[in-house]
Amino acid sequence: MRFGERLARATAAHGPLCVGIDPHPGLLDAWGLPQDARGLERFALTCVEAFGGHVALVKPQAAFFEVHGSRGVAVLERVVADLRDSGTLVLVDAKRGDIGSTMAAYAAAYLTDGSPLAGDAVTLSPYLGFGSLDPALEAARASGRGVFVLALTSNPEGSSVQRAVGADGRSVAQSVIDAAARRNAGADPLGDVGLVVGATVGELGVDLSDLHGPVLAPGFGAQGATVADLRAVFGHDLPGVLPASSRDVLRHGPDSASLRSAAVAVRHLLEM
Numbered sequence: 001m002r003f004g005e006r007l008a009r010a011t012a013a014h015g016p017l018c019v020g021i022d023p024h025p026g027l028l029d030a031w032g033l034p035q036d037a038r039g040l041e042r043f044a045l046t047c048v049e050a051f052g053g054h055v056a057l058v059k060p061q062a063a064f065f066e067v068h069g070s071r072g073v074a075v076l077e078r079v080v081a082d083l084r085d086s087g088t089l090v091l092v093d094a095k096r097g098d099i100g101s102t103m104a105a106y107a108a109a110y111l112t113d114g115s116p117l118a119g120d121a122v123t124l125s126p127y128l129g130f131g132s133l134d135p136a137l138e139a140a141r142a143s144g145r146g147v148f149v150l151a152l153t154s155n156p157e158g159s160s161v162q163r164a165v166g167a168d169g170r171s172v173a174q175s176v177i178d179a180a181a182r183r184n185a186g187a188d189p190l191g192d193v194g195l196v197v198g199a200t201v202g203e204l205g206v207d208l209s210d211l212h213g214p215v216l217a218p219g220f221g222a223q224g225a226t227v228a229d230l231r232a233v234f235g236h237d238l239p240g241v242l243p244a245s246s247r248d249v250l251r252h253g254p255d256s257a258s259l260r261s262a263a264v265a266v267r268h269l270l271e272m
Contacts, residue, residue, distance in 0.1 A: 003089075003121055003146030004190035007214055010056040010089050011242065015267035018057040018091065018216060020246030021047045021079065023064045027247070031254040037071035040064075044079050047250070050259035052086030055267070057242060059216075062094040077116040090119030091148065091216070097125030099132045107139035111147075121146035123196060123216075127161065130179040137183060137193065146192040146214075151176045152206060154198025154219045163205065174206045184213040190240050197233075199225035199243060204233050214240040220266075221248025227269060243270055 023043040025035055033039035051058050065076035083090045096106040109115050110122040124133055124147050140147050152162050152173040162173040184191025194214035219225040220243040234241050245266050252262040
């Protein structure tokens, strides 16, 4: 079963929500955990216990694991394995992007069967040219995994690049969207090439109608986006949009039951 189909089934069962696992220092402190690999492991595995089998998609942020070196990466590997064992889809938020053999190596690490870092999907950056992602797209296709490509991010620095207009009259973001749409053509119910479009971008200014793939919408909750903002950006009926919430859920730790209840509450809010 391809990623797009698995994701459609997961959102039908658990609602359109992606919950992040972002063990940044402030949250470790708030949970009373040490700023080391032991604290990281306690934090991350509590999140796995809370969310595994209860939300559609979980997104561990790779950087917060990598900062602890090899022990941190080992924790990330366990998070990926345990979430997948629970039946929950895993999006490794690594934002990889490079060219040639280096991109192929990233693809092998995050999108190839047998790699301990390979979840169900990975985030990618297309800003060395969308074609530079071909090794990752090919690896995802071969293994039935998915990718989420940065298109229109909510950070203020992004607009100077992403909204810049090329010689063909399209914005850079629109060219990324169109390239993803070509990859998803004919897929049912959703293609495997998703996009990242921030929930706080305000006026969308791009056309997603032909994407036929999932859209990850970070920024919901603690970063300021509301349900009204989501509807203003994406409309009421665009299929495949998954709001992502991290700190707004994670602040309810360290009790796993409280974390799960917070995630369910966000899901219900989105479904209203």
